[in-house]
Amino acid sequence: MKLTVLTTTALLLSSGISTAGTLGNGTWVPAACGTLPETPVVDDSDVDAFNKSIAAINTWQQKSRDYFECMIKEANADNATIADSANQAQAKYRETVEKVGTQADAAKKKLDK
Numbered sequence: 001m002k003l004t005v006l007t008t009t010a011l012l013l014s015s016g017i018s019t020a021g022t023l024g025n026g027t028w029v030p031a032a033c034g035t036l037p038e039t040p041v042v043d044d045s046d047v048d049a050f051n052k053s054i055a056a057i058n059t060w061q062q063k064s065r066d067y068f069e070c071m072i073k074e075a076n077a078d079n080a081t082i083a084d085s086a087n088q089a090q091a092k093y094r095e096t097v098e099k100v101g102t103q104a105d106a107a108k109k110k111l112d113k
Contacts, residue, residue: 020078033070037063
C-alpha cells in the first residue's frame with residue numbers, strides 16, 4: 001500500500017499536477033482549473049451595449065478555452081494515475097495469489113510425505 005501511494009504521488013508530481021479532481025455523485029470536477037466562466041449575454045439595447053457584450057463574449061471564449069484545456073489535461077492525468085494505481089494493485093494481488101498457491105503446494109507436498 002505504501003508503495004502504491006508513493007508511486008501515485010510520484011506520478012502526479014512528474015505530470016506537473018499536484019492535485020487531483022473531485023469525483024462525487026457521478027460528476028468529476030477538476031481541482032486546479034478554477035471555475036467555468038459564466039456565459040455572457042448579448043445586449044442588443046444599443047450599439048455601445050452590443051459592442052461591450054461582444055467584447056465580453058471574446059473574453060469569455062478565451063477563458064473558457066483555457067478552462068477546458070486545463071480540465072482535459074487534469075482529467076488525462078487523473079485517468080492515468082487511476083489506471084496505473086489499479087494495475088499496480090492488480091499485479092500485487094496476482095503476486096500474492098501466486099505466493100499463497102506456492103506455499104499451499106509446498107505444505108501439501110510436505111504433509112503428503
